[in-house]
Amino acid sequence: PINSCHPESWLQIVTSHTCGLVARLIAAIHLESEAGSSVAPTPFPCCRMDSDREKASRESPVLDAGVHGDAPTHQRSAADSIWVSESLSLPREAIFVAVVCMAQFCTQAAFMGTLVLLRTIGAAFNITSPPQLAWLVAGYSLTVGTFILFSGRLGDVFGYKRMLITGLSWFSLWSLIAGLSVYSNYKLAVFSRVLQGVGPAICLPNALAIFGTAYPPGHRKAMVFAFFGGVAPIGAVFGGTFASLLTLAWWPWALWAMAIWLAFLAVAGNFAIPRLPVRTIPPRDCKSWVEVLDLPGAFVGIVSLVLFNFAWTQAPIDGWGTPTVLVPLVLGILLFGLFAFIEFKLSPMPLLPFDVVNGDVAFVLAAVVCGWATFGVWTLYLVQILQDIRHLSPLLTTAWFCPAAVAGAAAAVVTGKLLGPMQVRPSVVMTLALVAFTTGAILTALAPTDQLYWGQVFVSMLIMPFGMDMSFPAATLILSNTVAKEHQGIGASLVNTVVNYGIALGVGFAGTVEVHVHGNGTTTEDRLAGFRGALYMGVGLAALGLVVCLAFLARDHLRSRR
Numbered sequence: 001p002i003n004s005c006h007p008e009s010w011l012q013i014v015t016s017h018t019c020g021l022v023a024r025l026i027a028a029i030h031l032e033s034e035a036g037s038s039v040a041p042t043p044f045p046c047c048r049m050d051s052d053r054e055k056a057s058r059e060s061p062v063l064d065a066g067v068h069g070d071a072p073t074h075q076r077s078a079a080d081s082i083w084v085s086e087s088l089s090l091p092r093e094a095i096f097v098a099v100v101c102m103a104q105f106c107t108q109a110a111f112m113g114t115l116v117l118l119r120t121i122g123a124a125f126n127i128t129s130p131p132q133l134a135w136l137v138a139g140y141s142l143t144v145g146t147f148i149l150f151s152g153r154l155g156d157v158f159g160y161k162r163m164l165i166t167g168l169s170w171f172s173l174w175s176l177i178a179g180l181s182v183y184s185n186y187k188l189a190v191f192s193r194v195l196q197g198v199g200p201a202i203c204l205p206n207a208l209a210i211f212g213t214a215y216p217p218g219h220r221k222a223m224v225f226a227f228f229g230g231v232a233p234i235g236a237v238f239g240g241t242f243a244s245l246l247t248l249a250w251w252p253w254a255l256w257a258m259a260i261w262l263a264f265l266a267v268a269g270n271f272a273i274p275r276l277p278v279r280t281i282p283p284r285d286c287k288s289w290v291e292v293l294d295l296p297g298a299f300v301g302i303v304s305l306v307l308f309n310f311a312w313t314q315a316p317i318d319g320w321g322t323p324t325v326l327v328p329l330v331l332g333i334l335l336f337g338l339f340a341f342i343e344f345k346l347s348p349m350p351l352l353p354f355d356v357v358n359g360d361v362a363f364v365l366a367a368v369v370c371g372w373a374t375f376g377v378w379t380l381y382l383v384q385i386l387q388d389i390r391h392l393s394p395l396l397t398t399a400w401f402c403p404a405a406v407a408g409a410a411a412a413v414v415t416g417k418l419l420g421p422m423q424v425r426p427s428v429v430m431t432l433a434l435v436a437f438t439t440g441a442i443l444t445a446l447a448p449t450d451q452l453y454w455g456q457v458f459v460s461m462l463i464m465p466f467g468m469d470m471s472f473p474a475a476t477l478i479l480s481n482t483v484a485k486e487h488q489g490i491g492a493s494l495v496n497t498v499v500n501y502g503i504a505l506g507v508g509f510a511g512t513v514e515v516h517v518h519g520n521g522t523t524t525e526d527r528l529a530g531f532r533g534a535l536y537m538g539v540g541l542a543a544l545g546l547v548v549c550l551a552f553l554a555r556d557h558l559r560s561r562r
Contacts, residue, residue, distance in 0.1 A: 084214040084274050092274075096214075097224060099272040102265050103164065103207035105231045106171065106258070107200040109239025111140060112401075113254055114193065115383055116240045116394040120251050125186035130384060130530075131316035131511050135190045137380060138313045138507045143197030144204070145501025146305040150298040152205035152493030153351055157292060160206040160213065161273045165266050167206065171199025172262035179255035199262075201500075205493040208476055213276055222420035222473070223413075229472035230412020233465045236379075237405040240398035247394060294343075294351040301339040301351065305501065308332030312508025316515040352494075361494075363552045364475045367430045369498040370545025371437040371471050373506025377538030378441050378464060380507055381514075381531045382457075389449050389528050400453060403461040411469035419474060426474045427556055431549035433470035438542035440464035445535035449528065467542075472499065506541060510534035 088096060114121070118133045127133060155163040174196035181189040211228065215221035243254035290296070311329035318324050343350040386392045386400060418424040440463040447456035475495045511534070518530030 083216045084276060085216075085220070088274065095272045096274065097227065099265065099269050100164070100207045100210055101228050101231050103167070103200070103203035104228050105235035105238070106168075106262060106265070107144065107204060108232045108235035109242075110171075110175070110196065110200070110258060111137065111239070112236035112379070112398075113239035113243035113258065114140070115379065116387075116397050117243055117247060117251055117254060118383070119387055120247055120394060121189065124182060124251065125189065127186055129317070130527075131515065132186075134316075134380065134507055134511055135313065136193050137376075138309075138504050138511075139190055139194040140197040141376065141500050141504035141507070142306065142309050142313070143194050144200045145497055145499070145504055146302050146309075147198050147201035148205050148496045148500065149351055149493045150293075150302065151202045152209065153293055153298070154202070155206040155209050159276065160209045161269070161276055163206040164203055164210065164273070165269050167199050167202025168262050168266035168269060169199075170202060171196065172259045172266065174199060175255050175259035175262060179252035179259070182252045201496075204496040204500075208496070210273065210276065214274070219416075219420035223416035225476050226412045226416030226419070226469070226473040229415070229469045229476070230408050232468055232472070233404045233408030237398065237401050240401060241395070244393070244395035244398050291348050294347050294349055297339060297342045297347050297351045300335050300342060304332045304335035304339055306332075307335065309501070309504050309508060312505060313511065315508070316511035320512075363548065364426065364430060365494065365498045366548050367434055367545045367552075368471050368475050368495065369502035369505075370541050370548065371434055371467055372499045372502040373509070374437045374441050374538040374542040374545075375464065375468060376503035376506040377510040377534055377541070378444055378460075381510065381534045381538075382444050382460075385449070385528070385531050389524060389531070400457065401461060403458060404465050407462045408465035408469055411466040412473070414466075415470050415473050418470075425556070427549065427552050429470050429474045431546070431553060433467045433474070434542060434546040434549050436463050436467035436470065438539065438546050440467065441535060441539045441542050445532055445539055506538065509541070510537045513537045 085093060114136050118136060121136065122128055122133045151163065151167070174192050178189060178192035178196055181192055208225075208228065211221070211224050215224055239258075242257065243251075246253040246257055307328040309332075311325050311332065314328075315325045320326070343352050383397060386397045387394070392400070415429065418429055419426070440460040443456040443460040443463070447460075451457070472495065513536075514530040514534040517533030518526040
């Protein structure tokens with residue numbers, strides 16, 4: 001039995017089970033990757049690495065500085081001429097993959113762990129309004145989505161390993177402060193959750209960039225990216241489960257235990273992650289720093305995204321006719337136009353290299369943002385229905401989500417096979433993902449409140465992870481193999497930006513629909529009508545993404561006939 005007052009016991013369980021799962025997965029694909037070429041080209045035109053560019057990248061003298069503080073050198077050793085993963089033993093590789101995947105695992109654990117405790121945290125601060133409570137979720141996803149792009153550039157400059165460890169440390173610090181907010185007020189709780197999201201924003205793109213740099217294009221890389229996506233639902237279920245258990249003692253322990261675990265990962269990452277070469281020369285003066293980091297573009301872009309999303313999240317609370325909503329909305333739109341101008345015309349090293357965003361990449365990003373916005377709506381309002389309408393406890397709510405973890409693991413393996421050995425086109429995989437998002441949202445929106453768990457809710461728990469774990473690895477793999485090695489952080493940032501910003505934006509859209517549907521009603525029927533209206537909004541977003549996918553498939557079909 002797990003003692004809820006001693007988080008060390010369940011931390012050991014999480015560590016052992018995660019490492020064991022990774023070891024079995026790596027062992028299963030080890031022989032397969034050994035049989036194939038270690039640099040096997042991907043079957044997708046948009047995923048193929050330009051052989052001339054790759055050759056030039058390997059032969060050119062670049063600064064090779066490790067993240068352990070090694071002295072920089074302009075000479076490449078023999079070890080640098082191969083991919084890092086090829087020099088690792090199987091046990092070392094399993095530990096390496098497990099630690100890096102913890103970035104995704106903990107991101108979703110922190111999301112779900114707070115989501116299932118919304119009503120508990122609200123009761124501690126005498127907050128009962130769903131739109132106000134939604135800030136604990138939307139604020140976290142907002143900063144995760146807005147700071148990711150800049151974090152990718154930081155990784156390109158300072159090293160992916162160093163930034164991953166920095167992100168884990170920041171994540172741990174603000175998890176600790178979020179728990180301490182119990183001694184203050186709700187504003188500090190929201191503020192600390194917002195800053196907590198900066199930690200995952202630093203971790204996610206650099207974790208993916210580590211994989212992109214360590215693995216050559218091929219089946220093994222596809223499986224690693226699929227596993228990274230597959231731990232998302234597993235992390236969500238683990239986070240919700242242990243947060244619910246620790247709440248039996250006191251809800252701040254859910255956040256303090258997360259802080260302890262993240263601090264452990266920051267230390268472990270320093271030893272488990274191998275030394276990676278830094279392929280960019282650090283700037284030597286202030287002007288160079290501004291240009292390399294694209295500080296004007298980063299500042300304007302982050303502010304524009306924050307203001308735009310703030311308006312949508314705050315609108316259900318203040319109303320659309322108030323200056324606190326209209327002013328940020330207009331400023332956000334104007335600043336985004338300024339951001340595009342800076343990136344296109346002024347910045348010598350743009351934060352967002354628009355030449356990388358071709359038609360295939362734009363299709364992927366559009367489909368991903370629609371699908372993950374639906375995921376945010378589905379998760380938030382399903383929990384609201386289970387706890388507010390069906391009166392489930394946080395622990396039982398998480399138990400109902402457990403099938404998603406199993407389905408997520410299966411979806412990760414299936415996706416890796418589809419994108420790897422089976423050579424299925426990314427457009428087909430993305431279409432299947434949006435079908436899953438749409439189907440899962442419809443089942444939840446139409447589920448009767450008195451229906452048994454094994455009806456529509458259970459089926460939606462099995463379907464939604466396939467949307468998550470098909471869309472995320474496919475998009476990440478495409479961009480990882482499209483951009484140059486020295487810009488892996490930028491490519492990984494694009495996917496994570498649209499995923500997490502899409503979640504926050506979807507919650508804002510749905511909140512507006514919820515308030516307008518139930519009006520000022522306070523009865524159970526009124527609240528349920530608002531929740532269903534928000535879920536219908538999620539269905540519409542998923543359907544829009546599905547239309548985009550079908551249009552892209554039709555275009556591919558016409559091209560093949562020509």
